Amino acid sequence: EGLGRPGMGTTLTAAVIEEDDLLVAQVGDSRAYLLHDGKLQQLTRDHSLMEELVSSGQITEEEARYHPNRSIITRALGSDPTVQPDLYELQVSAGDRLLLCSDGLSGMLEPEELERILASDEDPQRVADKLVDAANEAGGFDNITVLIVDIDIVRPRMEQKRKRHFRIGIISFLLVFLLLS
Numbered sequence: 058e059g060l061g062r063p064g065m066g067t068t069l070t071a072a073v074i075e076e077d078d079l080l081v082a083q084v085g086d087s088r089a090y091l092l093h094d095g096k097l098q099q100l101t102r103d104h105s106l107m108e109e110l111v112s113s114g115q116i117t118e119e120e121a122r123y124h125p126n127r128s129i130i131t132r133a134l135g136s137d138p139t140v141q142p143d144l145y146e147l148q149v150s151a152g153d154r155l156l157l158c159s160d161g162l163s164g165m166l167e168p169e170e171l172e173r174i175l176a177s178d179e180d181p182q183r184v185a186d187k188l189v190d191a192a193n194e195a196g197g198f199d200n201i202t203v204l205i206v207d208i209d210i211v212r213p214r215m216e217q218k219r220k221r222h223f224r225i226g227i228i229s230f231l232l233v234f235l236l237l238s
Contacts, residue, residue, distance in 0.1 A: 066133025069142070070101060070157050074208065076217070079149045082142040085130050087202070088163050089145070090171065092154040097172035100145050103160075104132035127164070128199075153208040154181075158188075161199035165192040181205040 068085025081089045086103040102108060106129040107121035121127060132140055149155070154175055163171070166188070174191060178184050185203045192201045 066130075066136035068130065068159070069134050072155060072157060072206070074149065074155075074206065077148050077150065079145075079147050079155065081145040083145070084140060084142045085133050086160045086163075088156075088158055088160070090156040090158070090175075091147075091149070092156070092172065092175045093150065094152075095172075095176055097168055097175065099168070100147070102143065103130075104143075105130050122164070128160075149208045151208055154184075155206040155208065156188075157204040157206075159200055159202035161197070161201035162188055162192045162203055164199060165195040165197065165201070175205075181207055 066085075068087040070081065070083045070085075070087040070089050072082075072089060073080045079091075081100055083089065083101040084104060086105045086108075087101075088103070089100040091098050091100055105127075107116070107124055107127050109131065110116045110124075111118055111121050116124065134140060156171070156175060166174075170191065171188070174187050175184060177187065182205075185205050188203050189201050
């Protein structure tokens, strides 16, 4: 509310990791990427005028990168009370690296540069710092937000199921033993 604020909104990219499941919710043009086996994959699709123009074949990705209307988003939190996020669900593996970022990063660096920097260091904080520095060196025209999550401990579902069934078996055995004695 307030003077000059009607229609304002914000973007959101959020992730929940449980075991080997990754769930990403996204609204706007902030993004999620996954580095898996050294290959970078963009997980989300921008809610932007440029994405719509590229998807419809009206302009190229290169043209969208420098288009004067590249900041126009078509979906945001706060501007429409009924907005729904896109949801993405996939499996992750130990050793994967998740990147959540604002368009201040993804708009300044090519995917190949993101991939190179993400794989350049084992420490996620140093990698985040390198990404912000690279985006600033490339012009830094927008706010740059970076969050990196390394997928280190993933317990396979089968192992958990086996342990659960083993525990249930032990408890059942003990109950039967107590009832019979």
